[in-house]
Amino acid sequence: MESAAVAQIRFDDRVAIVTGAGNGLGREYALELARRGAKVVVNDLGGSGSGVGASATAAERVVEEIRDLGGTAVANTDSVATRAGGASVVQTALDAWGRVDVLISNAGFLRNSRFEDLTDEQIDPIIDVHLKAAFYVGQPAYRAMRANGYGRMLFTGSASAMFGHAWQANYASGKGAMVGLSNVIALEGSAYGIQSNVLLPTAVSRLADEMDQGFMEIPEFAKSIQTADFSASDGRVVPEFNTPLALYLVSENCQATHGLYSSNSGRYARVRICAGEGWVAPKGSVPPTLEDISTHFDKISELGEFSQPMTVYEEFTAVAAAARKQGVYP
Known part of the structure; x- marks a missing residue:
């Protein structure tokens, strides 16, 4: 029996912030939010997949795409890894449209190596751009949401954290922290109309170029790769396959909060910590x-x-x- 048709989910009159929106997952989120009526702050420092360098080009290019499609967007190129930068990202939304309704905390990069070899230069920036940035952008965004009695927050976790990936102890630590942060925001936000969830997206992106294949030295991990069944994944590990669940979780239609969800090869599922x-x-x-x-x-x-x-x-x-x-x- 076919289910009844669902009215198109829209974001008209909503203001959304997407960090790391110059490429990959964040770009797709920003474009689809705009297509569905949201006003979007496209944040991207413009660095490489390993967090090196900066350029305004990435964010501005996505804003141009959105405007060419008839949407509304502004660019922000501040680093989310500093408190001043995070505040500026949110202020960009407030200056342009006077409110914040949606935050997708997506910015990040990768620097992988053996656990015992990780240096401070490989640990600290990863924690800054994943965990601290979630505070630096999340706190002012939360305050703006609380003032309006409505908000949707989505933090980007990773299967590397929840299930494990060799040579990614730093990245997994930052991503795993998103679960604890989001759970507390969901509890506190329940008093003010604010919901919070975590998404574990799966996509081949430019971060894959930063992955040193040295992790194949771990026999059990190498075996898991060599014996994995990817038959349901052909053409389905692209950013676009993650967008529907990400945007549903930050929509007014979604009433789920305090959750952890996986998006992998077109399979969408709740992940439990029990x-x-x-x-x-x-x-x-x-x-x-x-x-x-x-x-x-x-x-x-x-x-x-x-x-x-x-x-x-x-x-x-x-x-x-x-x-x-x-x-x-x-």
Whole structure:
């Protein structure tokens, strides 16, 4: 049975900021937002895939594309990796249109190497452009959204963080942090009409050119690449395949928040961080021993029954339920 037709999702009268919008994923997000009526701040420092250099050309080129299509956009070339730059990105939207409704925090670059070989020059800029930038642009954007009682925030995570990718400890750390940040924003923002989610996009982009294939030295990781089934991915690991889910998550139609979603080869799915039922130590205030943990480690590791706490405190409720189920507490 076919589902009823859904009215076109529009962003008319909405103001959107897309960071890292000069190329790849961000460019596609900005173009589609504009096609659907949004006014867009196209932010891009214009650096390379490894974060070197700067140029106004990338952002201005996308703005020109949007205007040629009849859309509305302005360029911003500030670095999101500084507090002043992040504030300027948001101020660009406020100066042009007086509000901010959507933030897609997408800017980033890659510098990969073995975990034990990563230098401060490979760690600090990656953390700055992924984690700190999410604060530097996110905080002023959040304040503007709160003032209007509405907002949609989308942070770009990565499967490299949630599932693992050799030689990307720095990148995965920055991307993994997006989950914790977004979850807290979703909780605090729920009082002010602000929603927040994380997307794990998959696309072959210019960042792929920065990947040193030395990670093939890790046997298990190399095997996972060599035995992977890519039969459903031909022609589907391009930026455009990520755009529909990204834009839905920042649309007024979407009521989902506090979520983590994967976009890979045309498969769109929610990714869960959950806790198994686990093993509950015997009643009382005496902690179990290491040997107790060893004895029950299989039970601790099971995920047959699991809970998905949406706050720290909901985990306590899940623990009490497990204790009752296992007969430890009435």
